Amino acid sequence: MSANPPSDRPAGVLLRAADADAAHALLSLAQAAGIAVTLVAPEPPPVPKRPRATLVGAGPGDPELLTLRAVRALREADVVLYDALVEPAVLDLVPPKARRIDVGKRCGRHAMSQAAINTLIVREARAGAHVVRLKGGDPFIFGRGGEELDSLRAAGVPVEVVPGITAACATAARLGIPLTHRDVARSLHLVTGHGSDGAVPGHDWAGLAASGGTVAAYMAARTLPTIAARLTEAGLPGSTPAVAVENASRPGERALFGTLAELPACLHEQGFSGPTLVLIGAVVALAQARKDTLHRAA
Numbered sequence: 001m002s003a004n005p006p007s008d009r010p011a012g013v014l015l016r017a018a019d020a021d022a023a024h025a026l027l028s029l030a031q032a033a034g035i036a037v038t039l040v041a042p043e044p045p046p047v048p049k050r051p052r053a054t055l056v057g058a059g060p061g062d063p064e065l066l067t068l069r070a071v072r073a074l075r076e077a078d079v080v081l082y083d084a085l086v087e088p089a090v091l092d093l094v095p096p097k098a099r100r101i102d103v104g105k106r107c108g109r110h111a112m113s114q115a116a117i118n119t120l121i122v123r124e125a126r127a128g129a130h131v132v133r134l135k136g137g138d139p140f141i142f143g144r145g146g147e148e149l150d151s152l153r154a155a156g157v158p159v160e161v162v163p164g165i166t167a168a169c170a171t172a173a174r175l176g177i178p179l180t181h182r183d184v185a186r187s188l189h190l191v192t193g194h195g196s197d198g199a200v201p202g203h204d205w206a207g208l209a210a211s212g213g214t215v216a217a218y219m220a221a222r223t224l225p226t227i228a229a230r231l232t233e234a235g236l237p238g239s240t241p242a243v244a245v246e247n248a249s250r251p252g253e254r255a256l257f258g259t260l261a262e263l264p265a266c267l268h269e270q271g272f273s274g275p276t277l278v279l280i281g282a283v284v285a286l287a288q289a290r291k292d293t294l295h296r297a298a
């Protein structure tokens with residue numbers, strides 16, 4: 001109960017009571033004493049924030065390649081956990097009120113273990129935050145988004161996934177290379193250049209060589225000599241066109257064209273150290289128009 005309002009207003013009391021019985025009792029007393037009473041609805045209790053997480057694909061780097069849904073998620077974020085591959089220009093879209101946590105991993109140097117990242121996302125979400133987990137490219141393509149999804153589901157945290165443009169698509173678009181093309185490539189194979197032990201995984205090399213499709217090799221700059229050797233041993237001609245693209249859609253983008261046989265040595269010579277994607281297959285030759293203006297191998 002609060003004191004009477006100032007004298008220019010009618011004398012009386014302002015009554016705010018959450019308990020209906022108490023309100024009634026006070027009302028009767030006040031009326032019996034001839035005091036004017038104004039009843040005010042009780043303040044609603046604060047609504048606890050709903051825990052939620054959104055796994056957002058940040059695309060290859062250029063913020064214009066984000067989806068509208070990704071931008072909305074960033075704007076509604078309370079906390080953003082981001083990877084090393086996320087460009088500063090994308091982080092600029094995060095509102096100042098949101099906390100940013102760098103959980104970046106690059107070339108095997110883990111800023112934070114995957115288990116620690118999973119735990120952190122769940123902890124922040126349970127504290128009532130909308131957690132955005134911002135990942136380079138697409139969260140479900142060599143992005144460990146599946147592990148984060150499993151962990152959030154196991155913790156009962158509602159989670160949404162926002163796809164992103166994966167490096168193979170971004171690279172192909174930058175160079176004007178259709179990843180599939182009628183009569184040239186009827187399939188697309190996304191492969192990783194190394195497993196969790198750092199070694200080249202035991203892909204179905206014969207299947208890849210015989211597919212006639214396009215191979216997009218992620219994280220393959222270091223292991224390209226082995227990948228090229230496995231593919232040629234399996235029957236893919238060394239003359240197959242190939243291109244390595246570093247920093248597609250980011251500052252410092254460069255492309256190195258060659259054949260499957262010559263590209264590994266050229267890549268080594270050029271010292272590509274940024275994120276690099278390798279495309280192998282007949283479709284790479286369709287980039288001819290741009291090839292002349294770009295860095296050529298050999």
Ligand SMILES: C[S@@+](CC[C@H](N)C(=O)[O-])C[C@H]1O[C@@H](n2cnc3c(N)ncnc32)[C@H](O)[C@@H]1O
Nearest residue numbers: 060137138143166167218219247248275276277
């Ligand atoms: C851990 S994987 C993440 C892939 C990511 N989730 C995606 O969908 O593109 C990192 C690898 O993606 C590729 N990559 C990512 N961004 C790239 C870019 N802007 N240019 C070239 N390759 C890129 C490189 O092969 C890099 O080693």
